[in-house]
Amino acid sequence: MDVTGPETDWRSTNFRQKLVSQIDEAMRKAGVAHNKSSKDMESHVFMKAKTRVKLLCLFSEVTWYVRILE
Structure with a gap:
């Protein structure tokens, strides 16, 4: 993901x-049904984040969690 810019x-x-799409991709690769949609997951992360760095950290945690369920 390109994380450059203001x-x-x-x-x-x-x-x-882009984040929603990447969560979707991780969910597809895992092949496991999840309780929340990728949009719901992104929205939750976005609401918690106060900065771009925090958003990306939380996003990484979400995608990691989705992938370990494979």
Whole structure:
């Protein structure tokens, strides 16, 4: 994922959609059903994050969690 750009870019719709797409991909690769949709997961992470760095850290945790369920 390209994480360059101004600090406020992490709040843009395009950036957030990239995160949703990557969560979708991780879920497909895991092949395991999840209680929440990728959009729900991204929204939860976005609400908790106060900075771009925190968002990316939380996003990494979510994708890691999805992948270990394989």
